[in-house]
Amino acid sequence: MIQPAQPELVTVFIDGQEIAVPKGTNVIEAARMVGTDVPHYCYHPKLSIAGNCRMCLIELGMPMTDRATREPIMDEATGKQKINWIPRPQIGCGTTVAPGMHVKTQSPMVKECREGVMEFLLINHPLDCPICDQAGECKLQEQATGYGRGYSRFIEQKNVKPKRTRLGPRVTLDDERCVLCSRCIRFTQEVAKDDVLGFVDRGSYSTLTCYPGKELENNYSLNTVDICPVGALTSTDFRFKMRVWFLKQTNSICPESSVGVNTVVWSREGVIYRITPRRNDEVNDTWMPDSGRVLYKEVQAENRLQPTGDPASDLLATATRLLQGGAVAVVGSGRSSLEEQFLTAKLARQLHAATFVVGRTGAGDGILISADRNPNTRGALVTGLISEVPGDLAALGREIDAGKVKTVVSVGEDLSAAGLTAEQLAKVAIVYLGSHANATSAAAQVVFPTLTVFEKSGSFINQQFRLQKFASAVPGLTGATDDRVVLDQLVTAVGGESAGSDLVSVWRELAAGIPGLADLTYAKIPDTGLLLADDTWSQLTFPEGESLHHQPAAAETTA
Amino acid sequence: MSFKTVERKPLSFAERTYVPQILGGLKTTFKKMVKPNETLEYPEARPTIPPGYRGVPTLVKDPNGREKCVSCQLCEFVCPPKAIRIKPGEIPADDPTAHVEKAPQEFDIDMLRCIYCGLCQEVCPEEAIWLQNVFSLSGYTREEMVNNKAKLYELGGTLPDDHYKWDKKKAAEEAGNGGH
Amino acid sequence: MIELYLSLPIWVQASLKGLIAIGLIIPIAGACSLAERKISAWIQGRPGPNRARAWGLGYIPILGPILQRLGVFHLMADGAKFVFKEDVVPGHVNKFYYYLAPLVALVPSLCTIVVVPFGAYFDAATETLKPLILADVDVGILAVFAIGSLSVYSLILAGWASNSKYPFLGGVRASAQLISYELSMTLSVIPVFLWVNAPGPEATLSLFAVVESQSQPGFWGGMWFVFLMPLCAFVFLVSLFAETNRQPFDMPESEADLVGGFHTEYGEFKWSIFFVAEYAHMTIGSGVFVLLFLGGWNPLPWVPLEPLIAGLPVWLGGLIGASVFLGKTFFFIFLFMWVRWTLPRFRYDQVMKLGWQKLLPIAIANVIFYALAIALIERA
Ligand code: SF4
Ligand code: SF4
Ligand code: SF4
Numbered sequence A: 001m002i003q004p005a006q007p008e009l010v011t012v013f014i015d016g017q018e019i020a021v022p023k024g025t026n027v028i029e030a031a032r033m034v035g036t037d038v039p040h041y042c043y044h045p046k047l048s049i050a051g052n053c054r055m056c057l058i059e060l061g062m063p064m065t066d067r068a069t070r071e072p073i074m075d076e077a078t079g080k081q082k083i084n085w086i087p088r089p090q091i092g093c094g095t096t097v098a099p100g101m102h103v104k105t106q107s108p109m110v111k112e113c114r115e116g117v118m119e120f121l122l123i124n125h126p127l128d129c130p131i132c133d134q135a136g137e138c139k140l141q142e143q144a145t146g147y148g149r150g151y152s153r154f155i156e157q158k159n160v161k162p163k164r165t166r167l168g169p170r171v172t173l174d175d176e177r178c179v180l181c182s183r184c185i186r187f188t189q190e191v192a193k194d195d196v197l198g199f200v201d202r203g204s205y206s207t208l209t210c211y212p213g214k215e216l217e218n219n220y221s222l223n224t225v226d227i228c229p230v231g232a233l234t235s236t237d238f239r240f241k242m243r244v245w246f247l248k249q250t251n252s253i254c255p256e257s258s259v260g261v262n263t264v265v266w267s268r269e270g271v272i273y274r275i276t277p278r279r280n281d282e283v284n285d286t287w288m289p290d291s292g293r294v295l296y297k298e299v300q301a302e303n304r305l306q307p308t309g310d311p312a313s314d315l316l317a318t319a320t321r322l323l324q325g326g327a328v329a330v331v332g333s334g335r336s337s338l339e340e341q342f343l344t345a346k347l348a349r350q351l352h353a354a355t356f357v358v359g360r361t362g363a364g365d366g367i368l369i370s371a372d373r374n375p376n377t378r379g380a381l382v383t384g385l386i387s388e389v390p391g392d393l394a395a396l397g398r399e400i401d402a403g404k405v406k407t408v409v410s411v412g413e414d415l416s417a418a419g420l421t422a423e424q425l426a427k428v429a430i431v432y433l434g435s436h437a438n439a440t441s442a443a444a445q446v447v448f449p450t451l452t453v454f455e456k457s458g459s460f461i462n463q464q465f466r467l468q469k470f471a472s473a474v475p476g477l478t479g480a481t482d483d484r485v486v487l488d489q490l491v492t493a494v495g496g497e498s499a500g501s502d503l504v505s506v507w508r509e510l511a512a513g514i515p516g517l518a519d520l521t522y523a524k525i526p527d528t529g530l531l532l533a534d535d536t537w538s539q540l541t542f543p544e545g546e547s548l549h550h551q552p553a554a555a556e557t558t559a
Numbered sequence B: 001m002s003f004k005t006v007e008r009k010p011l012s013f014a015e016r017t018y019v020p021q022i023l024g025g026l027k028t029t030f031k032k033m034v035k036p037n038e039t040l041e042y043p044e045a046r047p048t049i050p051p052g053y054r055g056v057p058t059l060v061k062d063p064n065g066r067e068k069c070v071s072c073q074l075c076e077f078v079c080p081p082k083a084i085r086i087k088p089g090e091i092p093a094d095d096p097t098a099h100v101e102k103a104p105q106e107f108d109i110d111m112l113r114c115i116y117c118g119l120c121q122e123v124c125p126e127e128a129i130w131l132q133n134v135f136s137l138s139g140y141t142r143e144e145m146v147n148n149k150a151k152l153y154e155l156g157g158t159l160p161d162d163h164y165k166w167d168k169k170k171a172a173e174e175a176g177n178g179g180h
Numbered sequence C: 001m002i003e004l005y006l007s008l009p010i011w012v013q014a015s016l017k018g019l020i021a022i023g024l025i026i027p028i029a030g031a032c033s034l035a036e037r038k039i040s041a042w043i044q045g046r047p048g049p050n051r052a053r054a055w056g057l058g059y060i061p062i063l064g065p066i067l068q069r070l071g072v073f074h075l076m077a078d079g080a081k082f083v084f085k086e087d088v089v090p091g092h093v094n095k096f097y098y099y100l101a102p103l104v105a106l107v108p109s110l111c112t113i114v115v116v117p118f119g120a121y122f123d124a125a126t127e128t129l130k131p132l133i134l135a136d137v138d139v140g141i142l143a144v145f146a147i148g149s150l151s152v153y154s155l156i157l158a159g160w161a162s163n164s165k166y167p168f169l170g171g172v173r174a175s176a177q178l179i180s181y182e183l184s185m186t187l188s189v190i191p192v193f194l195w196v197n198a199p200g201p202e203a204t205l206s207l208f209a210v211v212e213s214q215s216q217p218g219f220w221g222g223m224w225f226v227f228l229m230p231l232c233a234f235v236f237l238v239s240l241f242a243e244t245n246r247q248p249f250d251m252p253e254s255e256a257d258l259v260g261g262f263h264t265e266y267g268e269f270k271w272s273i274f275f276v277a278e279y280a281h282m283t284i285g286s287g288v289f290v291l292l293f294l295g296g297w298n299p300l301p302w303v304p305l306e307p308l309i310a311g312l313p314v315w316l317g318g319l320i321g322a323s324v325f326l327g328k329t330f331f332f333i334f335l336f337m338w339v340r341w342t343l344p345r346f347r348y349d350q351v352m353k354l355g356w357q358k359l360l361p362i363a364i365a366n367v368i369f370y371a372l373a374i375a376l377i378e379r380a
């Protein structure tokens, strides 16, 4: 595994507390390391520093030296070097640490600065909290609790700015709430590379707006909503749906592509309301594409496979009869979790069946959507389900035509969408495990309704060979069964040995059976994932191009 | 010293027979018996409801007929027995109060859960939910005991408004920044 | 009427008398239970039962609402409820004695009422006052005591047959308490009969004779015994409270520590029989007290009934006599209830101490005193 380079450290004193921080860190981050929060609006760790909100003001001092001799000037009383405090406060976001630097984050002057900034910010701020979607996760609210005056001295008319403005297909803007931090502008410039936002007018009339004739419509537009410290930018989809304080947060992984964006799924009482990115500096920083945020709608989609009402034992009996007839092919999926792929492979071994995985590619956007749209292609390799980069099912089609395959087990893959014709499907008996209806489920003899990624737990291996886990955010559809359970039942039904279908048991088998995963358990996988060794597959060519934090192996070698 | 020794007078003979005390007691109870009774014979007689009484929580409209609740869901959050259920919604753009943006689509208070604590009224930033003078609720089913939005407004009626916050807001929006 | 009655076979006469006894006791008990509820309500500042309204009666103008306010329909509803309630018998009881106990409670009350005169009428033929009584037997008070004290068996039986600890404790307490106070009670009436009876073969224990002796002319002759023997009256009254298990002596029930005492395991009609018996006991006890100490049917001290009704028709005179007597009795029933809502319940040891260490010595001293006094007076 790759060791990160040891950064050069600098010793600073935050409120008298000594700490060594990597060189180049700013004061806000250094204070965070000692557990002190320096309030800020415009600073964002993944964006350039603008320093325009002035909320992060702190007092700064350097050890005193004699100008002429460069000798340290000592304090007689304490026996330590005297500190030369800068009389004016400095911004914490724009100040990079220097050796011996002293910082005061809690002094009366700092507090007064914060209160002053807050009072100015609130002068024209509307009394919108009851109808503002940001309430509950609003930085302005939080800081108002700490540094607000509690009443307003401003008796004049507040500024009026556009409200309920459509900024793009997915983003609605309320300009009155904007604190002019410019995070959104910097994001569109620096990360999304779609420079459409900007301020017009001056002073307190400054207004955020789109470039005339343009819209904020890139596939990363909703990140502006995430980083907006206030409720100015809101998600049109989530708008007025639910208060954030009711929502339960579950760590998950976006199944959109092999990037494996880390996400948080926000749900209440079994209903998912939104998905937001989760910071992972090795994968997605703090971003995620808009297209991944709507995937939760699958959970309550119209075409969700409903339980048929047949007893599960009947389904299992029919499936077992088909499987024991011999001439079986197993189509696994790059969308299944690592655990499911492992059980799929186990089932195939038990049946001596050929295995296939459907490859799924699209154009990568170079940021957080890769060309491989299977979130877990690497998992299929690691579990031994396949040994090649998956393609289409032409080989399976040929075998069906030749009459060599009588029964096909499909784990969530639509065989007709993957290239098999209706005649070919008609020639075989199909056992289908899946969460949504499609042509294959319609043609199948046995259908097991299973769960979506939001309803089950498991892990994916992304394009970097990073093992990342996701947890079930909402309870599964009534009557649908976890894929792991179904696969395990099938393995047992055809005479295989079951070690249990729960995560702990499956991982015991995984750790024992797969060299790269030895000594691992599900619980041991860190929240930010675990990088696995990828040497075994270094000669394969994967479809991914370059994206955030990922260089394709080929590109690396050429570089 | 935190205690005091009380001198006890020895009981007289009459006291030791208990007879005077018993007669005294009989006198007291007899007086009580001939006094008019204290019971308020509900439902024919109704108590006078003092101001500030915490009856059934209701939703109110302002004197202009605008529904005051903006479905901020603070009451739902604060309600200790989780009696309140709100489905927030957006006010349609052609509504005269469209500038308020948000109003409840559904608002249910389960009166089998409500403990009449008044926290919802206390927390409401829009002064939209009030525990008024209705104190008697009954129903034959659990569903009947859930007050929906229509019922809540029916019970609540209109209350005077001190602020007209949203009307002022609309006036300011229409006037724009011209005043400066 | 009388002739017709006397011409009936003896068993028909007996049955009629029995029916009269039942017909008297049950309504009185019912009225008592209603009175108890009303009086307790008034003392506590409540209106008491006043909601129930029977379909027919309740809609009569003026009378209907009055009856409703008085709670009369509650009484009916209660009665009906007791009859129609499911008859629950706990599995652990001794069935035979369990069923027997309420009967044993009721029968003595029904029997004693037979020997208690509840009025008097002027018999024009003999020119004398005759008691209104079902069975004018000479043993009078002795019969009352003898039969009345049988009712303790019902409590013991109920307590024992219930086969559970609270009723058992209730039964034990009942037997101890009744036995203790019976002594004082009996002793307290001896002076009365010493006074009533001149020595000689004509001696009687008839209650009618006691009233007669309070209706004599002259200062001593017309004096009610409550003035003549206040201590006797007091001891008798206190013992009466204890004997009827009324507060503050209701040890056998004592719901605060014994749930329901001896009737914990009883419900519906069986339970109501216990209560009929208790109220009957109370009624008879009050009646006996009135006869012994308060001049029976004489309206006022030194104002005997006889001259007042001598010229009136028999039925009217009888009615007046009975009314006066019943009026006094009802006052005592009221007193029972009044005391119940005034005094707190004694502790069991206090009850025992009071009975044996206070009341009994007083009663004995009293007997000795009056015996000597009467002997001296007779001698003189
Ligand atoms: S942005 Fe924050 S402070 Fe402003 S209205 Fe929204 S929640 Fe309230
Ligand atoms: S809209 Fe939000 S992110 Fe953009 S400048 Fe205003 S406050 Fe900052
Ligand atoms: S009643 Fe008040 S607190 Fe409750 S949702 Fe409506 S505005 Fe918010």
Ligand code: SF4
Pocket (backbone or CB within 6 Å): B057, B075, B078, B079, B080, B081, B082, B083, B084, B109, B113, B114, B115, B116, B117, B118, B119, B120, B121, B131
């Ligand atoms: S009164 Fe209390 S319990 Fe009832 S709805 Fe309001 S907050 Fe909930």
Ligand code: FES
Pocket (backbone or CB within 6 Å): A039, A040, A041, A042, A043, A050, A051, A052, A053, A054, A055, A056, A057, A091, A092, A093, A094
């Ligand atoms: S965070 Fe430093 S100026 Fe805004």
